Amino acid sequence: MPNYWLMKTEPSTYSIQDLAKEKKKTTHWDGVRNYQARNFMRDDMKIGDEVLIYHSNADPPAIVGRAKIVKESYPDFTAWDKNDKHFDPKSSPENPRWFMVDIQLVEVFKEPLELPGLKKIKALDGMALLQKGSRLSVQPVKKKELDTIKKLAARK
């Protein structure tokens, strides 16, 4: 039983267009420093799981495409790098605190599904992304929600 996910990124830092330029369109999703998000990546993400990519702090914020998990969790080594923005002195190679997965781009939506529009879709009412105060950068998505998103993306 595959799972479905949504992962946020700030396009000014790393956008889906950046992902599209990567070798094999694959990247490691580093920098997550939230325990709940980490647990999803470390414990629940399996190869082949589908992922929606979301641009936060964008104008407007939007779901911009899809990816899939191609490598299951392993330690986020950027946490050990003093010069990294997400350096965490409490994480070490012996006792890693943070984890990441590799994802590969599947599709960049022709037109981004913008947040204000998504809010109007009844079928997405319960979606974690649309809940007030939801800040989780890695969150589960229900099958029904994923299907709705795919349909919306295909319609454009």
Place this chain on the structure above:
DNA sequence: GCCAACGTTGGC
């Protein structure tokens, strides 16, 4: 740039 909603830290 503002600020509400969260998450984390650390004193007690």
Place this chain on the structure above:
DNA sequence: GCCAACGTTGGC
């Protein structure tokens, strides 16, 4: 273990 202070996220 409580909770105030502080830091971060992210829409607007």
